[in-house]
Each structure stands twice: as C-alpha cells, then as structure tokens.
Amino acid sequence: MDHMFVNEGYRVWHGASHLDDALQAPVDHIHHDLYAQGPTTDTAFEPLEHIPGLNVGGWYDAGDFDIRTQSQYGTIRGLVATWDKFGITRDQTQVEQEIRHVEMHIPDGKADLLQQIEHGTLQLVAQFDAVGHAIHGIVEPDLGQYTHLGDGVTKTDNLVYDASLGEHEVAGEAGSGRSGKLDDRWAFTSKSSALNYGSLAGLAAAARALEGYNDDLADKALSIAVETFAEEEGREPDLYRHGNTTGGPLEVERFRAAAELLLTTGEDIYAEAADRYWDEAKGEFFSAIGTSALAIVPMMPEDYAAEVRTASQAWLAEREESASDNPFGVLITRGGWAGSGTVVNGAILQYDIHRTFPGLVDTAEIYDAVDFIFGRHPAHNLSLVSGVGAQSKKVSYGTNRADFSYIAGGTVPGILILKPDLPENREDWPFFWGQNEYVIPNGASHIYLMNAVMDLSDD
Known part of the structure; x- marks a missing residue:
C-alpha cells in the first residue's frame, strides 16, 4: 500500500x-x-x-x-x-x-x-x-x-x-x-x-461498495464517474496511446464504464450506452468484457440477454478448442508474459456464465483452472500463489525480491513457454518478471475465483 x-x-x-x-x-x-x-x-x-x-x-x-x-x-x-x-x-x-x-x-x-x-x-x-x-x-x-x-x-x-x-x-x-x-x-x-473510461468504471464500482462505509468518498467517486462519462460522451475521444499505461482498447473501456455506472445507478442512460457499446465490443473483446456483460443481464432487455448467451456459447467453444492442445484443461498462453492471469480470469468468466446461464458450462473445467494455479502444471508442481498450497512459490518478484523471498498471497504469472515449446518458471531467480512478478489485479482475481469455487462446492 x-x-x-x-x-x-x-x-x-x-x-x-x-x-x-x-x-x-x-x-x-x-x-x-x-x-x-x-x-x-x-x-x-x-x-x-x-x-x-x-x-x-x-x-x-x-x-x-x-x-x-x-x-x-x-x-x-x-x-x-x-x-x-x-x-x-x-x-x-x-x-x-x-x-x-x-x-x-x-x-x-x-x-x-x-x-x-x-x-x-x-x-x-x-x-x-x-x-x-x-x-x-x-x-x-x-x-x-x-x-x-x-x-x-x-x-x-x-x-x-x-x-x-x-x-x-x-x-x-x-x-x-x-x-x-x-x-x-x-x-x-x-x-x-480509454484511461478515463477505465478509471471512471473503477470509481463507479467503488461507489456502490463504499456506500454506507465511506459515504463521502462514495459520493465523490460516483460524481466524478458520472461527470467524466458525460464529458467523454460529448466529444471526440482522446486517442493518445503508449505502451500499456494508457488504458485498454477503447471499445472495452467504454463498455465497462457504461456497465459499472448501470450497476451502480440503475439509470436508463447507461443501459442504452451499454447496449450501444456492446455491439462494438462483443465480437473481438468478449473475453475482456464478458464478466461486465453478464453482470448487467438482469437490468437489460431480453434481446440483450439472448445476445450475451450466444456470445458466451461462442467463447466457450473457442476456449475448449484452445485448451485442447495440452492435458491440463486450460488455455496456456505463449507470449512474453506467462498466463496465470488468463487461466484465472477465464475460470471467472466460466463461473459467471454458469451462474447467469446454468447448463452452458462444465463446472469441472473451473476446478481445472484452480488445480493449474495450485500446482498441476508444467515446469514444477508449486502453487503460483505464494504461501497458499502444499508447496508454493517462495522466490518471486515482489518488493522484497532482493531477499529472494516472497509475500504471502502474491500471485505470479507462472509458466512461460519458451519457443517453441519449453515450459519454464524459474525458482532460483526472481527477476524474470514475466514469470515471477506479483501483479495486483491478479491478486484480486484470485480472491474472486477462490470464493467462486467455494460457492460451487455448496451446490
């Protein structure tokens, strides 16, 4: 902090x-x-x-x-x-x-x-x-x-x-x-x-969580979100981009902003905006906006729900095909950053689909993702969440990396595929951040997924 x-x-x-x-x-x-x-x-x-x-x-x-x-x-x-x-x-x-x-x-x-x-x-x-x-x-x-x-x-x-x-x-x-x-x-x-939309989405979400806990901050966060959304909607977008610090794709950030404002306020203006931005984002970006799209289904027209169901089915079929190239039942990425975040967020999307449209998801696949994170993966059998699991990552890229140590609860990117097909996660050298860096959104995603599987276990 x-x-x-x-x-x-x-x-x-x-x-x-x-x-x-x-x-x-x-x-x-x-x-x-x-x-x-x-x-x-x-x-x-x-x-x-x-x-x-x-x-x-x-x-x-x-x-x-x-x-x-x-x-x-x-x-x-x-x-x-x-x-x-x-x-x-x-x-x-x-x-x-x-x-x-x-x-x-x-x-x-x-x-x-x-x-x-x-x-x-x-x-x-x-x-x-x-x-x-x-x-x-x-x-x-x-x-x-x-x-x-x-x-x-x-x-x-x-x-x-x-x-x-x-x-x-x-x-x-x-x-x-x-x-x-x-x-x-x-x-x-x-x-x-894009960065403005992404930030106001975070502020709109925070406003409903903080209501009754810190009302002054909740009111201010929502006020900023509402005003910024209106400003952005009323002018041509600022398209400045550099690296990965200026927001995600504009289509993604716009939709998320409208969805979070709808969830917090219930106002029709945001339902209309979400419906409009759903059309431009639902194809290429469903994996990124899926959880937001599913969350607002009860607040949207029936034809929207039908479209989200169809998009969910298409994504599930694509995911199954992508995961079929390995025995672990998850999508293993092959970029320069390892893929535990993709595994966790994919499982979260499956859970949200399951809760919104029961019967579409084989819930065993959600447990496959949990197993992967906790040690059933290539390279070694360590949990990718430090301090969680029978054996876990104890040498990671956190703020105490100089000590070759760890921070309990930190989630690392995990198994990196070296071209063409060598899986690696170094346990002797924390400074490979594409394998071993604690990334804060991944920690939040892990908390959600663990509560999701506990919820599933009560079914």
Whole structure:
C-alpha cells in the first residue's frame, strides 16, 4: 500500500513512501517501463512542477514501486466484484488512513475488502482532483530509482522538490518541508479517453461498495464517474496511446464504464450506452468484457440477454478448442508474459456464465483452472500463489525480491513457454518478471475465483 506505513508484528514491511509525489513529467518524453508524455502536459502544471494531492492511496505495481493507473482501477473492479457477489467481511487488518498506518493481523471492526477498495479509490479520486482527468501513473524519474531494491520509503527524501533550493538544501519541517533534491516521482498526464473510461468504471464500482462505509468518498467517486462519462460522451475521444499505461482498447473501456455506472445507478442512460457499446465490443473483446456483460443481464432487455448467451456459447467453444492442445484443461498462453492471469480470469468468466446461464458450462473445467494455479502444471508442481498450497512459490518478484523471498498471497504469472515449446518458471531467480512478478489485479482475481469455487462446492 503506497503512501502508508505497513507493519506486521515485529516486522515493518515498508514505510510511508513517496509523500513527495509528484512532479509533472516533461513533454515529448519517452520514459522507461512503457510510460511517455505527449507534446503537452494536458494540465495546468509546467514540466517538473509539483502537482499537489497525489500522495495518497494506491498500491505498488507490485514488484515495481510505481502507481500504474490501469492496474489500480483493474484491482478496484476485481475487489468490488468480490464484494458484490460474496460480501466478504473478513477483518484481519487495521488501516488508519488519517495517520497513514497499517497493522496486519490486528482486526479493527472494518471489512478488509472495503478498506482496500477505499485505498485504491483515494488514488483515482486524487488524480481527478489534481488535474481533472485520469493519468497514466506515477513512476520513478530515473533508472537508478526504478531498479531500487529495498524499502520504498528510502527511494526519495519524502520532501517536495523546490527548484529554488540547492541540491542538498532543506526548508521546512520533516513531513511537510521542501528540498532541492530532484528525486520525486513523475506523473504522466497526457489525456486518454480509454484511461478515463477505465478509471471512471473503477470509481463507479467503488461507489456502490463504499456506500454506507465511506459515504463521502462514495459520493465523490460516483460524481466524478458520472461527470467524466458525460464529458467523454460529448466529444471526440482522446486517442493518445503508449505502451500499456494508457488504458485498454477503447471499445472495452467504454463498455465497462457504461456497465459499472448501470450497476451502480440503475439509470436508463447507461443501459442504452451499454447496449450501444456492446455491439462494438462483443465480437473481438468478449473475453475482456464478458464478466461486465453478464453482470448487467438482469437490468437489460431480453434481446440483450439472448445476445450475451450466444456470445458466451461462442467463447466457450473457442476456449475448449484452445485448451485442447495440452492435458491440463486450460488455455496456456505463449507470449512474453506467462498466463496465470488468463487461466484465472477465464475460470471467472466460466463461473459467471454458469451462474447467469446454468447448463452452458462444465463446472469441472473451473476446478481445472484452480488445480493449474495450485500446482498441476508444467515446469514444477508449486502453487503460483505464494504461501497458499502444499508447496508454493517462495522466490518471486515482489518488493522484497532482493531477499529472494516472497509475500504471502502474491500471485505470479507462472509458466512461460519458451519457443517453441519449453515450459519454464524459474525458482532460483526472481527477476524474470514475466514469470515471477506479483501483479495486483491478479491478486484480486484470485480472491474472486477462490470464493467462486467455494460457492460451487455448496451446490
């Protein structure tokens, strides 16, 4: 949890880091880790000027220390889906946002799931408050910081950069002062409609989960989502794209935004938008929008439900064919990033299809996915979720990767297929992030799937 002190018993996991966030990224700049700033800032701030208010909420992405907005809203939507479906009230963590302090294994009378949704939402809201739209993220200014190994609190001096001071000068008090050290992270702010839609989908989802828990934040999140959706619908989209930091395909993000707003408000305007954007996304992008499409079936006309059923059947047939090339019953990807996320999210989509249209899915295939994640896969028999399973990944690419150690509950990408057909997952070298990096949306997806199979077991 960025911007927070996180403690577990006698162990400090990390201090309250990056309290000096963030400086406006320079224009026409291609950065590391797939960030880039376009020809303008699209904000009121000059390059390397401090943007106030961004030093709140958000999670490390997860082996690295940046706040990648696309990961933030994906994680929020995953956690909200679990809350919507299963209402998990587990309480094992004390979170005090006002003093930026977290104590693990100390109940505080509040559902951990809601506290995490709140934490991610605070960052998304802060972005809109600061610059008026979603930003790509906040990332280290140089490769020296980017490759930092250790506590995130030691990456910067936690003092806001002041160009009028010398490099080693400090003004003001600790925690609220300024320094001349140019070590603050950069915010990349070029406007992207896809990123805006994705963020407002996360905010709309968060609003319904936080209602009754943090009403002020819920109201603000929904207000931003409603206003941003109206703005985007009323103009030509901003199509700026770079790497994987500027949102998913516009067709996907638009549909998800309409669906989440419909689920939260029930208003016809969003049903109409969802129906319109369903038509442009249902073919090529069903695997990405399927869970959202299924969630709104009870709120949509009968012809929509029939179309979603047909699309579900087509996807299931395609999935069965793709999974037939291996004995594990799941789709094994062959790109540069291993595929545990594809396996988990595919199983979630199967579960949601099963609950919406009973009889279409062989539920044994959902258990195949769970078996794959927990050790029935090529390369070795370790669970791909650290600390979960009889034997699990104990050397992974998390924030403590320099210790060749792990973080319980972290989910790794898993089995990478080296061309042409060699499966690999290195247990002796955590730095292969395509195999071993903890990715925060995958953690949220794993939580949903585990509750889904427990629900199935009650049938």
